[in-house]
Amino acid sequence: MSSRITAPPTTTGRTARVTGYVEDVSPGRGALPPRAWYAASDAASLSLNGRWRFRLSDTADAEDDSFAAPGYDSGGWAEVSVPGHWVLQGDGAFGAPVYTNHLYPFPVDPPRVPDENPTGDHLRVFDLPADWPADGGAVLRFDGVESCARVWLNGTELGEFKGSRLPHEFAVGLLLRPAGNILAVRVHQWSAGSYLEDQDQWWLPGIFRDVTLLHRPADGVGDFFVHASYDHVEGHGTLRVDADVPGRVTVPALGIDAATGETVTVPVEPWTAETPHLYDGVLATAGERVPLRIGFRTVVLEDGLIKVNGRPVLFKGVNRHEWHPGHGRALDLATMREDVALMKRHNVNAVRTSHYPPHPAFLDLCDEYGLWVIDECDLETHGFSEQGWRDNPVDDDRWTPALLDRAARMVERDKNHPSVVMWSLGNEAGTGRGLTAMAEWIRGRDGSRLLHYEGDRNCRDTDVYSRMYASHEEVERIGRRLDGGPRRRRELPFVQCEYGHAMGNGPGGIADYQRIFEEHDRIQGGFVWEWIDHGISHPELGYAYGGDFGEELHDGNFVCDGLVFPDRTPSPGLAEFKKVIEPVRIEGDGRGGIVRVTNGYDFADLSTLAFTWSYEVDGEPVASGPLAVPALAPGESAEVKLPEPPATGGTGETQWTVRATPSEDTVWASKDHVLAWGQLPVSRPPRASVAASVGPVSGDGLITLGPGVFDARTGAPRTIGGVEVTGLRLDVWRAPTDNDAGAPWQDDPRLGPLWRTLGLHRMRHRTDAVEAGEDALTVRTRVAPAGRELGLGTVYRWTSDGSALRLTVSVTPEGDWTVPLPRLGIRFGLPAADVVRWFGGGPGEAYPDTRAASMLGAWRATVDELQTPYVRPQENGARADVRRAELGGLRIEGEPEFWLTARRWTTEQLDAADHLTDLRPGDLVWVNLDHGQMGIGSQSCGPGALPQYHLRARPAEFSFVFSAAGD
Numbered sequence: 001m002s003s004r005i006t007a008p009p010t011t012t013g014r015t016a017r018v019t020g021y022v023e024d025v026s027p028g029r030g031a032l033p034p035r036a037w038y039a040a041s042d043a044a045s046l047s048l049n050g051r052w053r054f055r056l057s058d059t060a061d062a063e064d065d066s067f068a069a070p071g072y073d074s075g076g077w078a079e080v081s082v083p084g085h086w087v088l089q090g091d092g093a094f095g096a097p098v099y100t101n102h103l104y105p106f107p108v109d110p111p112r113v114p115d116e117n118p119t120g121d122h123l124r125v126f127d128l129p130a131d132w133p134a135d136g137g138a139v140l141r142f143d144g145v146e147s148c149a150r151v152w153l154n155g156t157e158l159g160e161f162k163g164s165r166l167p168h169e170f171a172v173g174l175l176l177r178p179a180g181n182i183l184a185v186r187v188h189q190w191s192a193g194s195y196l197e198d199q200d201q202w203w204l205p206g207i208f209r210d211v212t213l214l215h216r217p218a219d220g221v222g223d224f225f226v227h228a229s230y231d232h233v234e235g236h237g238t239l240r241v242d243a244d245v246p247g248r249v250t251v252p253a254l255g256i257d258a259a260t261g262e263t264v265t266v267p268v269e270p271w272t273a274e275t276p277h278l279y280d281g282v283l284a285t286a287g288e289r290v291p292l293r294i295g296f297r298t299v300v301l302e303d304g305l306i307k308v309n310g311r312p313v314l315f316k317g318v319n320r321h322e323w324h325p326g327h328g329r330a331l332d333l334a335t336m337r338e339d340v341a342l343m344k345r346h347n348v349n350a351v352r353t354s355h356y357p358p359h360p361a362f363l364d365l366c367d368e369y370g371l372w373v374i375d376e377c378d379l380e381t382h383g384f385s386e387q388g389w390r391d392n393p394v395d396d397d398r399w400t401p402a403l404l405d406r407a408a409r410m411v412e413r414d415k416n417h418p419s420v421v422m423w424s425l426g427n428e429a430g431t432g433r434g435l436t437a438m439a440e441w442i443r444g445r446d447g448s449r450l451l452h453y454e455g456d457r458n459c460r461d462t463d464v465y466s467r468m469y470a471s472h473e474e475v476e477r478i479g480r481r482l483d484g485g486p487r488r489r490r491e492l493p494f495v496q497c498e499y500g501h502a503m504g505n506g507p508g509g510i511a512d513y514q515r516i517f518e519e520h521d522r523i524q525g526g527f528v529w530e531w532i533d534h535g536i537s538h539p540e541l542g543y544a545y546g547g548d549f550g551e552e553l554h555d556g557n558f559v560c561d562g563l564v565f566p567d568r569t570p571s572p573g574l575a576e577f578k579k580v581i582e583p584v585r586i587e588g589d590g591r592g593g594i595v596r597v598t599n600g601y602d603f604a605d606l607s608t609l610a611f612t613w614s615y616e617v618d619g620e621p622v623a624s625g626p627l628a629v630p631a632l633a634p635g636e637s638a639e640v641k642l643p644e645p646p647a648t649g650g651t652g653e654t655q656w657t658v659r660a661t662p663s664e665d666t667v668w669a670s671k672d673h674v675l676a677w678g679q680l681p682v683s684r685p686p687r688a689s690v691a692a693s694v695g696p697v698s699g700d701g702l703i704t705l706g707p708g709v710f711d712a713r714t715g716a717p718r719t720i721g722g723v724e725v726t727g728l729r730l731d732v733w734r735a736p737t738d739n740d741a742g743a744p745w746q747d748d749p750r751l752g753p754l755w756r757t758l759g760l761h762r763m764r765h766r767t768d769a770v771e772a773g774e775d776a777l778t779v780r781t782r783v784a785p786a787g788r789e790l791g792l793g794t795v796y797r798w799t800s801d802g803s804a805l806r807l808t809v810s811v812t813p814e815g816d817w818t819v820p821l822p823r824l825g826i827r828f829g830l831p832a833a834d835v836v837r838w839f840g841g842g843p844g845e846a847y848p849d850t851r852a853a854s855m856l857g858a859w860r861a862t863v864d865e866l867q868t869p870y871v872r873p874q875e876n877g878a879r880a881d882v883r884r885a886e887l888g889g890l891r892i893e894g895e896p897e898f899w900l901t902a903r904r905w906t907t908e909q910l911d912a913a914d915h916l917t918d919l920r921p922g923d924l925v926w927v928n929l930d931h932g933q934m935g936i937g938s939q940s941c942g943p944g945a946l947p948q949y950h951l952r953a954r955p956a957e958f959s960f961v962f963s964a965a966g967d
């Protein structure tokens with residue numbers, strides 16, 4: 001791209017309202033050719049981040065450009081922070097964010113944009129530091145501005161640019177003054193560039209990444225390309241640094257001192273995401289020293305597989321948008337570091353930078369901490385799908401220069417990162433010649449990485465067959481090479497660039513995907529959609545989502561579909577993903593005293609991990625110790641003998657829990673952080689049964705049975721062991737999750753709506769008989785919705801041994817049940833419940849297809865802690881496999897184990913809430929004890945729950961034993 005024309009600067013003072021560039025398909029005018037990005041060198045630099053003067057206009061041409069001229073009085077202007085988005089500042093005074101998934105929030109008439117085009121004029125006055133060198137030049141670097149900017153320095157126009165998440169530099173040396181420099185930037189929210197930036201996210205105008213003035217010394221470093229490959233046969237690294245300006249490259253640890261352009265081969269430790277060895281080096285020209293961090297690795301497509309350093313890799317990835325609930329896409333370094341550390345702590349090994357190149361510092365962190373990166377270009381034209389892709393810019397030669405400019409700005413900026421193993425042309429942009437042109441340009445410039453683009457089903461331009469949201473069944477077929485398609489595609493490896501839509505409760509079924517990924521070589525893993533919920537902090541709503549700012553078009557909470565909540569608290573989905581992709585498998589039968597350990601890494605051996613065992617009785621550890629596990633190579637397994645189990649003499653349920661942690665503190669985790677675990681059951685003695693030794697006694701409209709007092713008319717319990725029990729009855733309803741509700745465009749029937757059509761949210765309970773028999777109180781009922789013939793014959797049978805009360809619920813479906821049930825169990829209200837103790841799965845929530853991370857143990861939490869704060873309230877918080885629980889003065893045992901949920905509001909209130917702030921605690925804690933729960937699936941975008949996780953309406957019987965809790 002060095003052929004781009006640098007237009008001569010023009011001077012201001014004209015009053016003409018020049019806005020043609022806004023709707024011009026070209027990438028802009030005046031910027032320097034793109035080059036490698038680096039954070040620092042020994043050349044001077046000056047950050048221009050901070051408070052800037054700011055004026056907002058409604059249209060692109062409301063004001064002339066006189067504000068850019070020296071002497072302009074900006075006294076009446078407001079201020080904003082740079083980096084920042086103006087719509088997230090000024091408490092609503094500067095407009096509001098807009099969220100659409102794929103629809104353009106303006107009429108589709110490329111490259112025209114609406115008259116209403118919020119335009120932010122930004123002004124910053126700065127002095128050069130006293131020691132700013134007098135010689136050489138300087139460039140002004142913008143790392144990201146959405147969506148189109150025009151720039152002046154000291155009254156001279158430098159040019160204008162589009163390409164929001166890409167850097168643009170301007171030569172400014174001759175214009176600088178020691179003091180009182182006036183930098184003026186006019187930013188338009190909408191431009192021709194907006195047609196190329198239709199990603200599913202908030203539209204957020206502003207100068208949202210750093211602005212920096214960089215001194216360019218005479219003979220300073222220009223562009224440079226670090227080629228650092230690894231020969232896995234010889235164990236050698238080969239280094240060559242190509243540079244515009246000749247100089248020397250030194251890498252002290254490797255004894256390298258070579259000229260630029262010279263090739264050196266030496267023995268090295270290779271870079272991988274699991275073993276991120278970086279060598280510090282320096283690129284020195286006559287005028288400048290730039291620090292290098294060099295990682296040696298080779299990425300190839302070989303035998304139909306993506307191989308790094310000779311070995312196939314399995315991506316355990318996430319899609320990462322840049323997000324902060326207060327600052328939008330303006331992220332600081334600490335936040336980026338938090339993302340990377342959180343990913344590493346949760347066993348994530350790969351990131352797709354959906355759907356634009358991230359802040360460049362993020363890639364430095366990926367190099368340092370170790371993550372495979374698919375670096376994706378800032379390109380999406382999804383809205384054209386509404387018109388059958390007619391007029392799609394990627395298939396219109398007029399736009400090709402803009403596409404090539406975007407490809408070049410990404411590749412040139414990021415080419416020196418070992419973490420980047422694939423370039424991605426963009427996302428959901430259909431197909432067309434422009435994409436092919438990008439692919440050809442990228443291949444010509446950088447043959448050392450592979451090419452990705454999901455929209456290219458025939459893989460004409462790509463090195464990997466990529467899909468999003470393919471079902472388990474389809475992925476399995478692809479793995480078995482039964483999927484067909486053109487020959488080129490059939491010979492390529494497969495990745496799911498998006499799967500496991502993490503919207504609200506879920507995603508379900510990722511363990512099932514992982515099994516398929518691991519079974520078939522061709523499948524090289526996937527990237528969960530997505531890393532973080534894009535909720536915006538809001539004073540009344542907690543977190544706002546689409547529609548909360550009065551947008552005329554929006555896609556609601558579809559923008560909140562991450563594995564971490566907006567504040568980066570991990571959601572249960574992340575805990576599940578961490579367990580599903582753990583790097584070590586720990587399995588076995590506890591009775592045999594042998595644990596089988598398998599190294600699931602692709603490159604690292606197990607020498608960096610430490611193992612411990614613990615022996616538990618009813619979930620309480622009674623003994624623990626270290627476990628010596630050999631430093632297994634990738635893929636190897638070993639059977640390791642556990643110690644003799646301690647003599648506990650008790651009658652409790654016993655098991656081993658084996659954990660793997662880092663053997664030393666690392667930059668991203670301390671050595672007590674559990675990376676992988678397994679549980680090996682030893683014994684589960686049968687529970688002592690409750691003999692029906694006392695019978696019901698009637699009197700005064702009440703029936704007494706052991707510790708229970710019942711209403712003689714309805715047969716419902718009023719108190720158990722003195723604890724008031726409200727409204728105990730069968731319950732089948734759950735507040736539909738985003739995955740139950742499904743995305744409107746899914747072909748399959750969506751459960752949430754089907755359930756409502758049947759009326760499962762308004763079941764009526766009819767009492768047919770209350771029978772006080774000799775040794776049992778039996779209550780016969782029918783539970784059914786209005787307007788339908790289907791129902792559930794439900795019998796509650798209560799017995800007691802005098803101190804405990806046993807309830808057996810028998811359910812018989814009647815009529816034509818064609819849909820699975822949301823849940824099946826009982827619910828009731830308890831006063832004064834707060835702390836909950838349970839022996840069962842924990843510590844977090846689990847559902848039938850999201851239960852991999854549920855660990856059997858003795859857990860404790862408050863009712864508030866049991867809630868999962870999904871941005872849009874919905875069913876949440878169930879604990880799986882509960883053998884017994886204590887709350888509100890009651891002890892409850894399940895026969896068999898049950899799903900436990902407790903909350904301070906009813907399911908109906910949860911269902912009605914739109915935001916967390918709509919949920920107000922009532923006087924009672926509502927407890928659900930479920931025999932069954934419907935699976936979760938991923939149908940908010942993708943397949944629903946697999947058939948084996950469906951809760952079918954079938955005859956069922958389950959029991960609970962209630963007694964007064966001990967202290």
Ligand code: GAL
Nearest residue numbers: 101200427428498529561941
């Ligand atoms: C994909 C798209 C993502 C996101 C996701 C649904 O189609 O690539 O950007 O929209 O669906 O959340």
